[in-house]
Amino acid sequence: VVEKQLAAEGLTRDSLGREAFVKRTEQFVETTGGEILNQLKAIGSSADWTRTAYTLSPPLSEAVTEAFVRLFEDGLVYRGHRVIHWCPRCLTSLSDEEAEFNDTQGAMYHIRYLMADDPTRSITVATTRPETLLGDVAVAVNPTDERYADLVGKQLVLPLNGVRIPVIADDYTDAAFGTGAVKITPAHDPNDFEVGMRHKLATPIIMDAEARMNGAGDAVDRVPPELRGVDRFEARERIVNMLRDGGALVKVVPHAHAVRHCYRCDTVVEPRLSDQWFVKMAPLAKPALEAVRSGRIRILPERWEAVYINWLEGIRDWNISRQLWWGHRVPVYYCDMCGAAPRASRTPIAICEECGAAARQDNDVLDTWFSSWLWPISTLGWPNAQSADLKAFYPGDVLVTAPEILFFWVSRMIMSGYYFMGDAPYHTVYLHGTVRDMQHRKMSKSLGNGIDPMDVVRLYGADALRWTMIAGMGLGVDVLLDPTDLDKSFAPGRNFGTKLWNIGRFLLTKVGSDPVMPLSSIAPDSLTIADRWILDRLDAAINESNIALGPVRPGPSGAWTDAERNAGMRLDAYADAARRFVWNELADWYLETVKPRLTAGGADADVARAVLVHCFDNALRLLQPIIPFITETLWAKLPPIVGGAERGSDFLSTSGWPAVRTTHMATGESFELVRNAVMAIRQIRNEYKTKPGVLVNVTLIPSATDSASAEQFTTAIGGLTRSTVIVSATEPAAQGAAQIVLSGGTEVSIPLAELMGAESAEDAAKEKLRLAAELEQTQKLLDGVKARLSNEAFTARAKAEIVEGARAQERELIQKVEALTKKVAAL
């Protein structure tokens, strides 16, 4: 923008000078950028953050200089004369990574070059960039290509400018591709440059920096006057027409190929011969490769490791100089007077040490990634080796980032970590998915398909935003969000947050603020079957979360084992385990059973309070990383523990991750019976369309294996199903009752008259149909198990526990089928 303003005033950045240009740009940021700064301040962001985007803060600047000078002194930074990617709009060179490929439908132009001493003979070359023919210095053919063997060494005449060029033989040419003859343009193609070097050919540059046709120096005669100053693409058209008119154009065939574009402005990149600074990458890549191969660093998802290794193995030198004015200036100084060797220096050099003349600093700046690759160390105080932060926090643990900057940033940070610190900057690289819209398009400003996170925060809350992102984040899977329907994506997160809040509201009001007993002080005998069950489920949820997240760090060896390296970081599985516990177990079952106990008061109420608070405390710890705000608020309101015991911290966020109990008590299987009975009764009530308010009498005949007291069954089941439960040892009459046989053999019976109301009490046919259907389904299952077990191949070859499992299932199903058969018969 500043450059445009200058142009309007008839100025350029060159005429203005670097100092004035920088000042001018700073003013622009101050004024125009002020609104942006204010917005950032409003949400609590540091204004310095914005400034560093324009100027490096002094410590970072020091780090960049140090890194450059050290690499220079070690011979890993060098100045090279070669063909690089040039953006004619940004007027700078680009690294390989910054010049992105786009598939483009272009054309292959076949052009005839005539022999100089025998115009009846010719060679036809094929090219996608005909305008570069003005810069051709040779035509190369394969040495084994018999078609052209007798032409090697002869001269051709370039169409349009009449320049004479030789036919050369070089392995680079593939006889099978195109016409088998390649035009060589050393200054505008990296491969041609290599060929040119081998054959000691000239390197005429035929375009200016903005990619307008223009020969400089001795190439001036190569560009016909009518083409000078013409943009390359217009020149292409005109040249093709000129060739056609002159009879040199043999044919044009459509040709799909990949063309490099500037990653910033999307302009087609022009290969261009120039002097640039490079970093030798092979020595840096070596330890970075070894780190991943040995397991010192793991990359998740694992498949990216192959991509990383493949890239590093074929790595090419890194062009780090840019012809921009914003950035960190290359700290190399020249003397134009005596021609002393360029020097890299940590401090500015004003005067040449050799001859005393004024020294000149290199005019290029460094690639922004040259500062970014130092990020893990420069942010911790490097190059100050005494930095306390560096000692305390290097190396770090996990880098979370997007796969598209694996090469730009991730791998280079690893290289700089090894080179400057002798160790990797982290042990885990977690590459997350990309947020896309429903058409799988990357969200972007230009497409207008993005979602403003602040809108989501306003409408659904920050916790809901985090929930959606984390719970939807399968390892290596893209997250699809619909920008036109925020509700679809974010309502589930909001709903869960609200649910959690309501659980807390209920729990805190019912439990009150009186101190609760610590779980450890409760006698196991006083725990109900529901207590034991929920404590079991809590342990299961913690275990599941731990497995989903995996080990935090590699073992003592410092390297990941094969078993460890691909386990963990399953954020979606962790979120799911935590949600299931809180919603489907704690809220749906335990809270419902505990209500009457809390109201009743007494010793049992204290037990219930203790278990409830313990479970909720741990549930909040489990959810804190995903839902930090709601959990923190609720946790602060938990009642104190008897005796003033601490919960580990004043804040949930630093209170510690939950741990499973070390002592085990009787399992919660009895409560599973309650759950099965409750679900069965509810199902019956629904099928018979019993009004929700109607109280029914339920007879429960527990199987011999159920040990829990009858009282616990009656209260638990009764409370959850609006029924009065009688535990009985005797079989009730099948006639006139709805019957349920649970898998353990426990039977449940409800009089039809109560389910259906007095007016239709006689309708036993429906119940018979219902039971018969269930019998049929159970029988089918049993038949399947029996068939499997009677297959000798199965019993002989399957693992013992699988076969035993099938036998147990068979026994259970036989029991159930018998009971159901009896009941159907009685009806």
Place this chain on the structure above:
RNA sequence: GGGCGAAUAGCUCAGUUGGUUAGAGCACCUGUCUUACACACAGGACGUCGGGGGUUCGAGUCCCUCUUCGCCCACCA
């Protein structure tokens, strides 16, 4: 051109080393304002796991092949 990944309920996705009746959320259907929560509760319906072939006592899971999407890399002019 080379490499990699994906295809499972209407939608977005889970499915650990092959193990029997394939799950969740949303959407859908029925009922309910049951004093924490209708952003909720209870119940329900919905899938021959992309097509074909193979290995196996047993395949969503392993192998081959085809189809369709997607990603990464690449100096064939």
